[in-house]
Amino acid sequence: MDPAPPAPDAPARERIAKVVLDSPLPRLDHLFDYRIPAALADEAVPGVRVKVPLRVAGRVADGWIVAVADTSDAPGELSRIDRVVSSAPVLAPEVWRLARAVADRNAGVASDVLRIAVPKRQARVEQRWVAAEREPAAPIEAEPDPIAEALVAGRRIAALPTAHVVEVGGEWVGGWAADIAVTAAAVAAAGRSTIVAVPDRRDLDQLEAALEAGPAAALVLRVDASRPPAARARAHLAALEPGPHVIIGNRSAVYAPAAELGAIVVWEEADPFHQEPLAPYAGTRDVALLRQEQSGAGLVLLSSSRSSTVQRLVELNWMEEWGAPRGRPDVVLTPDDGRGARIPSAAYQAVQRALTAGPVLIQVARPGDAALRALRAGDAPVPIDAGRTAHELGRAFAGVPVIVADGDHVRDTVPPGPKLVVATRGAEPRAPGGYRAVLLLDGARMLLRESLWVAEDCLRWWSGAATLAAPDAPVHLVGVTGDVATALATWRSADFAARQLVDRRVLRFPPTVRLAAATGPLKAVEELVDAWAAVGADVLSRTSEERGERVVVRFSTGAGRRVAEVAKEALIRHGSARRPKPPAPPPPVLRVRFDPHEPF
Known part of the structure; x- marks a missing residue:
């Protein structure tokens, strides 16, 4: 008996893209499912920028693909991705996980974090990067460094730097910059990448000079926002390539993608320039702590004097002190x-x-x-x-x-x-x-x-x-x-920080507790205060301002997750309002900031 003729090829099943929208609205801060058209199947991969339709007013929104799946739990018929903006996967998986964690900790929106983490698109830069042929970086040799060995092993260190200026490559820089250059080179020699975040441009110039005088000069990527947009985009894309790299920048550097991340270094973590002025206002130190936990990389908080925040981490045995500094004024x-x-x-x-x-x-x-x-x-x-x-x-x-x-x-x-x-x-x-x-x-x-x-x-x-x-x-x-x-x-700042910490425990001031500040219409603030009280937050101060009521609450570090969840729920209900036509001012909306540096 002749075999039956083969059945015609069945159409390939469309896969599902999990997309985070580039929107500041709290109610849109979750992943949306979209079908991937067959024509885009090769391009629609995790990390790429896409255009997707919104069912609201027929608009098209920007977003990033976070993951691709075979099925969806979303009810109803799914819309299809409109187009892939670029085939460059600019959003690395570890950066997405970090952005989600930062947003959740601060009752924020993940896309707000991604706008800080991922530079704006530079089409020509991305096109050249996609078309380029790349070779792995040649291994380097560096002097052994005890701190580098500890960092590669995943340890968390609080340290003081060399306490005077030193000459490297014919230029005088702070001893801290020379110390970091030695450590980063040794980490790179072990085949791992380093991220270094410093407060401002002057610090960054010193660090770059120290690194360029050492064996890791060819591995340096500078990602600070003061660079021209094209230069920052090139550095971001280069950081996506196989490492090792030495990625340096200001507070946004802690979000940089990094192949085989071995060490995170923050210089002067208590400097106010490390406080992020954009929502959700997460400071460099807190982001670095989250990334260290997620990645397992080593972490060193290096500073000219110990802060009580770092001292608390040392006393909790979450960080270890690293010897005495070299030199003393x-x-x-x-x-x-x-x-x-x-x-x-x-x-x-x-x-x-x-x-x-x-x-x-x-x-x-x-x-x-x-x-x-x-x-x-x-x-x-x-x-x-x-x-x-x-x-x-x-x-x-x-x-x-x-x-x-x-x-x-x-x-x-x-x-x-x-x-x-x-x-x-x-x-x-x-x-x-x-x-x-x-x-x-x-x-x-x-x-x-x-x-x-x-x-x-x-x-x-x-x-x-x-x-x-x-x-x-x-x-x-x-x-x-x-x-x-x-x-x-x-020159014993750690002892001073320990005494400060004792006083702050008695007063219930940070860093022994956390703070959150809410500003907005009276009804929304009162509702949020009641919800916060139910999860253990108590009011520290309350004032009436031109743009509404303002309240500062404090809560234990263990209650942070629930306090943030309650705030996010309130922001979804009260965090946006229709803008009136000019010249009428926009009405006050509820705004929440966690861990404000100067709460009063």
């Missing part, structure tokens, strides 16, 4: 001498001696020259600032050049030779070989700043300036006494 506590002079005689004499050998750094609290202009105009006195300090020093040390470095006068370095450098905190330039003396003025005024973290901030600012001194140069802290001054003089 010679700090002299210099009290006011009763003459009313801004610079006591002991510090004045130290400046005179130092100027015979090189530059001297004077750190002040206030930028600008308003005080000097008021003095010259005969107006009411204005608190002394950088401009007036420079004027007075120029008269006291006639013939010595005076340089001002602040937000309006940005300087990364100063040339060698005798000179006075007046700088505001964080704006201090580097000097070849280090400064021959450092004066820390206005310390008492800095400690009067209203902030939940003022003592830790001051210790970090003073420590950072002190590390710019030459190894044998004096550092004078003027007019400050007490625990914070002793911590600087003894």
Whole structure:
């Protein structure tokens, strides 16, 4: 009997794409299922950008494919993907997992995180990347580094850096940058990638210089947002390739894709520049902690002084302390001498001696020259600032050049030779070989700043300036006494952080608890406060503002997940409103921010 003729080929079953929409609306913050047309089957893979239809008003939305499946649990007939924007899989799976975790921890929307994590599309850059032929990077050799070995093994470390400037490749950089360069090179030699996040552009330039002078120079990818869009897109795509890489940037660098991630490094984790100003406002340190848990990579939080947040992690045995720092500034506590002079005689004499050998750094609290202009105009006195300090020093040390470095006068370095450098905190330039003396003025005024973290901030600012001194140069802290001054003089910031932590436990202040702030219409805020109270959050402060009611609540770290879930539910109900036609202002909507750095 002849066999039956073969049946005609059945049409291939369309697969299902799980898509996250690029929308800030909380109610759309979940995966949507779309059918993949046969014509797009080869292109519609996880990570690519797509255009998909929305059933609301027939619009087309942007999104990313997160996963591809054979079936869907969604009810009804599924729409089809409209088109694949690019075949470059720009959203790596580990970045999606991190974005989802960050959003959930902060009652945020995952697509808001992805807008920070994934650069805007540069069509030509992506086309060239897709068409390019790539070869794996050649292995490198590097000096053994104990911290690198610990990081590759997945350990979590709190460390202090080399406490003075060093010369690498003919350029003077902070000891911290040289330390990170050595560690990153050793991690790369083990075949693993490193992500390094630093607060600002000046730190990034130092780090890049240190890395480019070492064996990992060819592996460096700079992904900070200050780069031209095309350059940032190229670095992001390069990070998707097989590693190892050394990925450096500001706070967004912690989201970078990284093949074989072996280490995450955060420099100065308590610096306010690590606080993300965009929703859902997750700071670098918190994102790095989440990524470390997800990836199993090592983590090092490196800082010029220990914060109470890191000290808490050490006391919980979640992080380990890493030895004593190399070098220690010679700090002299210099009290006011009763003459009313801004610079006591002991510090004045130290400046005179130092100027015979090189530059001297004077750190002040206030930028600008308003005080000097008021003095010259005969107006009411204005608190002394950088401009007036420079004027007075120029008269006291006639013939010595005076340089001002602040937000309006940005300087990364100063040339060698005798000179006075007046700088505001964080704006201090580097000097070849280090400064021959450092004066820390206005310390008492800095400690009067209203902030939940003022003592830790001051210790970090003073420590950072002190590390710019030459190894044998004096550092004078003027007019400050007490625990914070002793911590600087003894270079034992961990002990100071431990004492701060004890006080914060008694007061129930961060980091021993977490905070959340909600702002919006009275009814929405009251409803959220009641829901928060039911899961263990209590009100810390409440005020009425022009744009609605504002409340700050605190809760235990263990209650964080439920507190965030409750906030997300409230945001879905109250977090958006129809915008009226101009010139009418938009109505207030409910907004929530977790872990605000300055809650009050």
